[in-house]
Amino acid sequence: MKTFPSGGIHPPENKLTAEMAIASLPAPESVTIPVSQHIGAPATIIVNKGDYVKTGQIIATSKGFVSSNIHSSVSGKVNKTDTVIDTTGYKQTAVFIDVEGDEWIETIDRSDEIVSEIKLSSDEIIEKCLESGIVGLGGATFPSHIKLKVPAGKKCDFLIINGVECEPFLTSDYRLMVEKGEEILIGVTILMKALGVDKAMFGIENNKPAAIKHLTELSKKFKGISIHALKVKYPQGAEKQLIKALINREVPAGHLPVDVGAVVHNAGTAFAVYEAVQKNKPLFERVVTITGKTMTRPGNFLVRTGTPVRKLIEAAGGLPADTGKIVNGGPMMGKAINNIDVPVVKGTSGIILFPANESERAEINPCIRCARCISVCALKLEPFLLMTLSEKNMFERAEQEGITNCMECGSCSYSCPAGRPILDYVRLGKATVNRLAQERKMQQTATN
Amino acid sequence: MSSTILITIISLSLLALISAVILYFVAQKFKISEDARIDEVQAILPAANCGGCGFAGCRNFAEALVQAETFDGLNCPVGGAEAMGLAAKILGKVAPFVDPLTAVLLCNGTPEFRPRTSIYNGASDCRISHNLYIGETDCSYGCLGNGDCVRACTFDAMYMNNATELPVITDDKCVACGACVKACPRNLIELRKKAKKERKLYVACSNCDKGGPAKRACSVACTGCTKCLKVCEFGAITIENNLAYIDATKCTFCRKCVSECATSSIIEINFPSKKPKAEVLAESVNG
Numbered sequence: 001m002k003t004f005p006s007g008g009i010h011p012p013e014n015k016l017t018a019e020m021a022i023a024s025l026p027a028p029e030s031v032t033i034p035v036s037q038h039i040g041a042p043a044t045i046i047v048n049k050g051d052y053v054k055t056g057q058i059i060a061t062s063k064g065f066v067s068s069n070i071h072s073s074v075s076g077k078v079n080k081t082d083t084v085i086d087t088t089g090y091k092q093t094a095v096f097i098d099v100e101g102d103e104w105i106e107t108i109d110r111s112d113e114i115v116s117e118i119k120l121s122s123d124e125i126i127e128k129c130l131e132s133g134i135v136g137l138g139g140a141t142f143p144s145h146i147k148l149k150v151p152a153g154k155k156c157d158f159l160i161i162n163g164v165e166c167e168p169f170l171t172s173d174y175r176l177m178v179e180k181g182e183e184i185l186i187g188v189t190i191l192m193k194a195l196g197v198d199k200a201m202f203g204i205e206n207n208k209p210a211a212i213k214h215l216t217e218l219s220k221k222f223k224g225i226s227i228h229a230l231k232v233k234y235p236q237g238a239e240k241q242l243i244k245a246l247i248n249r250e251v252p253a254g255h256l257p258v259d260v261g262a263v264v265h266n267a268g269t270a271f272a273v274y275e276a277v278q279k280n281k282p283l284f285e286r287v288v289t290i291t292g293k294t295m296t297r298p299g300n301f302l303v304r305t306g307t308p309v310r311k312l313i314e315a316a317g318g319l320p321a322d323t324g325k326i327v328n329g330g331p332m333m334g335k336a337i338n339n340i341d342v343p344v345v346k347g348t349s350g351i352i353l354f355p356a357n358e359s360e361r362a363e364i365n366p367c368i369r370c371a372r373c374i375s376v377c378a379l380k381l382e383p384f385l386l387m388t389l390s391e392k393n394m395f396e397r398a399e400q401e402g403i404t405n406c407m408e409c410g411s412c413s414y415s416c417p418a419g420r421p422i423l424d425y426v427r428l429g430k431a432t433v434n435r436l437a438q439e440r441k442m443q444q445t446a447t448n
Numbered sequence: 449m450s451s452t453i454l455i456t457i458i459s460l461s462l463l464a465l466i467s468a469v470i471l472y473f474v475a476q477k478f479k480i481s482e483d484a485r486i487d488e489v490q491a492i493l494p495a496a497n498c499g500g501c502g503f504a505g506c507r508n509f510a511e512a513l514v515q516a517e518t519f520d521g522l523n524c525p526v527g528g529a530e531a532m533g534l535a536a537k538i539l540g541k542v543a544p545f546v547d548p549l550t551a552v553l554l555c556n557g558t559p560e561f562r563p564r565t566s567i568y569n570g571a572s573d574c575r576i577s578h579n580l581y582i583g584e585t586d587c588s589y590g591c592l593g594n595g596d597c598v599r600a601c602t603f604d605a606m607y608m609n610n611a612t613e614l615p616v617i618t619d620d621k622c623v624a625c626g627a628c629v630k631a632c633p634r635n636l637i638e639l640r641k642k643a644k645k646e647r648k649l650y651v652a653c654s655n656c657d658k659g660g661p662a663k664r665a666c667s668v669a670c671t672g673c674t675k676c677l678k679v680c681e682f683g684a685i686t687i688e689n690n691l692a693y694i695d696a697t698k699c700t701f702c703r704k705c706v707s708e709c710a711t712s713s714i715i716e717i718n719f720p721s722k723k724p725k726a727e728v729l730a731e732s733v734n735g
Contacts, residue, residue, distance in 0.1 A: 083661075089581025091588060338566035338581060361569045391573075421571035428576050 001206060003231035004241040007378035009411045011234055011332065013207060017171045017291045020299040022179055025315055027074045027099050031306030033059065034086045034094040037345040038135040039142045040066030045095060051078045055104040056282050059095055062130065068143045069133035070095075073284035073304035075103040087328040087342050089335065094343070097306070107280045115278040116186050118193060125194040125277055132276035133283045133346075137268035138162060138173075138237065139329055141347040144273070147263055148194045157261035158247055159192050159200040161270055163215075164230065164237035166205060167330025170350040172287040173267045175300045177204070177211040180271055181218045187270030188225055190277050195263055200225045201246050202267075205232045234332065235409035239264045241378050253379075253405045268349075288312060288344060292353030294320040303344050309351055310340045324356030332410045362419030373412035373422055379405050383412035387422045390429030395436060398429045404437075406430055485538055486510050492534045493527055498602055500525040500625030510535075519543050526623040547697075549624035549639040551605075551617050555591040556652035556715060558612040562587055562666035578633040586665035589654045591615070591636055600631035619646040619718075641696040648717040649694065649701055656689040663711065670713040676705035 036042035043060035047053060053072040060070035072095075079096040086092045104110060120128060130145040150156045161184075165173040177184060188200050202219070204212050206229040216227045230236060230245055240251045242264060249260040257264055265273075268287065275281040284305055291298040296317030303312060309326070313319050319340070327334040328342070331352055344351075373383040381402055389398040406426050413423040490510040497505040501524050503512060509524060513535055516522055523546045524531050536543035562585045568577050574596040582588040593613040598606045605621035606628060608614075615628075629637045636654055651670050655662040659671030672690030684698035685705065694705070694714070706714050 085582060085586075091582065335581075336566075359569075364571070421576075424571040424573070424576045424580075428573070428579050431579050 001229060001231040002245050003233050004236060004244040004378060006380055007376050007411065008233040008235065008241075009376050009414055010232065011168050011414060013232075014168045014291075014293075014331075015171050015174070015207070016169065016293070017289050017298045017300055018174060018208075020171070020175070022175050022287055022300045022302055023315075025301040025303045025307065025312065027102055027304050028307050028311045030076075030079065030096065030098050031074050031304060032084050032094045032096050032308070032343040033070060033073065033306035034084065034092045034343060034345060035060045035070055036086075036092050037070060037141060037305065037347065038068040039140060040064065040068070042093065043067060043070045045081055045093070047072075047078050047095065049078055049080055052076070052100075053078060053097065055102060056108050056284060057105055058133075058282070062133075062143075066143060066146060068135050069131060069282070071133055071282040071284045072097060073306050074099045076100040085339055085342060087335065087337055087345055087348060089338060094306075109279040109281070114182055114186070116182075118186075118190055118277070120190075120277060122194050122196060125190055125273075128277050129194075129273060132272075132281070134269065134272050134276055135283070135346050136266055137272060137286060137346065137349070138266035139333065139347055139349055141345075144265065144269055147258075147265065148191065150195060150258060150263070154258050155261055156195050156197050156258055156263050157199065158263075159188065159195055159197050160242060160246055160257075160262050160264045161188055161191075161200060161202040161267055162237055162239075162242055162264055163202055163204040163208075163211065163267040164242060165208070166232070166234045166237040167332055167334075167350075168234075169291050169352050170289050170330050171291075172289045172300055172349050174208050174211055175289075176271050176287055177208070177267055178214055181211075181214050183274045184267055184270045185215070185218055185222050185225060186278065187272070187274035189222055190273055191265055191270060192224065197263075198224045202227045203230050203236075203242050203246050204228070205230050205236060207232050235378055235407070235411065238378065238407050238409060240407075253402060283346060286344075286346060286348070288348050289350035290316040290353075291350065292320065292323075292355075293358075294322060294355050295353055296320075303348075305345055306343045308341045308343055309337065312344065312351055313340060313353070320353060320355065322355045322357075323353050324359030325354040327352045327354065332414065333408060361421070364420055365418040367420060368418055370417060372415045372417065376411040376415045378409065378411065379407065381406060383422045383426060384420075386429055387420065387425040390425040390432070395429060395432050399433045399437075403429045403433055483514050485514050488538050489513050489535050492531055492538075493524060494531065496526050496602065496623075496625070498526060498623070498625040498627060500623065500627070514539060516541075525549060525625055548642040550619060550622050550642045550646075550648070551624060551626075551628060551637050552640050552648055552650050552652075553591065553615060553617065554636045554638055554650070554652055554654045555589075555614065556668050556713065557585060557587060557590040557666045558614060561668045562590060568592075574631075575633045587655055587657075587662070587669065589634060589636075589656060590666065592634065596631045596633070597628035597637060600627040602627060643696075643701065646718045647701060648715075649699060649703065649706070649719075650696070650715065651692045651694055651713055652715045653691065653713045656691050658690055662690065668711055668713050671711060673710060675708045675710060676714060679704045679708045 041064040044063045045060045047059045054075045057072045059072045062069050076097045076099040079098050081095050083091040084094040126145050126148045134144040135141040192200050212229050219225045219227050243262050251257055251260050272283050288303045289300050290312050325336050328337050386403050410423050493506040495506050501509045503509040532543040564584045566584055568584050572594045574592045574594040577592045583592050591614050595608050597615050603621050605618045606615050609616045624639050653670035655669045662669040670692050672687050676692055677685045682698050684695045686693050706716050
């Protein structure tokens, strides 16, 4: 069975919510919709205080090349625009909407009927993705329309669909694949048309046999889509690792997947694309896994963006008394939130509640030179060295050692027997190196 | 037997002589002429190599002093006027008077004033927690309390106060080298003009948020209410980004702004306790 060759770890899977069907969470009384739910420039708000907006109406337009549209997830009156601390832990501008009823814009097809005929042309599909605010739903939230435009001079051979969901605990993609398999495969066909490729490979880790079986069954009806079971290993859901596992091509450091002829989209994104293109429905709700070992009713919920995490926790049986940490995203790459009123955004794949005794960080001890961090690094970096370089402010050397290639999967910190905060320092180094590079670029343009 | 010893001595002596002559000429040829005054100036510098002057070390600074035409913009904060005066004497120049500085922390967010809303238990490094999120409190400008500044101080002039969770600057040890200023990712340390008796009067806040959010995050936050600005007779106070700033070169320590500040964000250090007039009056009546 296929997998990527170098590095990787096997954290406990803990997929507690795998058999919980997706339930729809009703719209809350008020929502807070941040204008930056994607990588790139924040969107520009186009509604004013007191305006009445409908569900699915555009409230902020994309600004710049890498940006995305933001739509209202509810109908109601705009209360205010203000800053709010969102899931990133920083203050962001957000639109506050008081919910009144649930009136969707007329163009959205709300029927359950599956539309399989694709009427739009390639360019129209890309335009539709931009219009509907589709971003990568695997967690990185990169605007999808950019990935669909193959740059001139490059050729795309394969569309790769990421159904790996290698993060422990999370089951939102798995539930979508099991329940909305046909829609996802239509979405894949749409993406194939937009990219102009005739082969799509769907990678799923083999700890999800139901999804593999279901999609293999369905894929017989679709041309060019093949389903591949992959050996379980974290971080297989990372773009470069998945490409290596499926088509055995290595994306060189500093390059994009399209440079080796592949474009990767998440299974959840394929579903969002289906809804946008076939049903005219912009991206304003997503499946979120809410889970935790001490939760009474963990589950998978279809949640409107902007819903406070508090509502989600309430729907899952309330906040357990011993909660020590709440993580947005998966336990490996996710980030702890510091307030349960932060809104669910497009990139929220899961909310995990850890009991207090599991939230403590390990005691930090000196490095014992066991090199375990090096052996688990899927990108063949030397994490212990990168950590020390960041710690000692040696950022030029860190840059030479390839710190910016790190995808922050956290395998090094996870496997460190000395409990060293490797990823913490690597993140710091990466951010600083990127900032320094930016400054260098600015200086160069200033002198030229 | 004796001739063997003799031949050895003579041949080795000759070899030594020839080598010495070669070495002499090589040394002359590759001689680096260095201004002798550099050594002299270096000798009077404090040899702390702290970088407070903006140069890599004391030797580099001594070289810069010898090469400089005037001393403008060159100052050793550690050696102060004394060292600069001596250097000027050696080099036959005039050392302009530079106000001695001292470091102050522009945050007073103790747990009492600024409640903790989350717990950060990652690596104890301000740069990391600053990169990661807003911090343990709701104030995105305030001290993170992981002690980067304390670790940066090579003069042992700073320590963390465990009760206030803020760094403390020991005035008589601080030489204003500025290492802590560079270490703080939130730019919370300012070098201010040193006053008599180590007196300090400044706005201990860096919160640029509007009054409401600032005060919700921290009860001693500057809200930019402009009360201090109105009461100041010397034009020492300016307000920018909802934050007041007292110019140490204009401030006369009249302390009118201190009693005027609604959130007690202006703090005074090393001043004699001032009894409010009403109390003095009451005491005299009782007496």
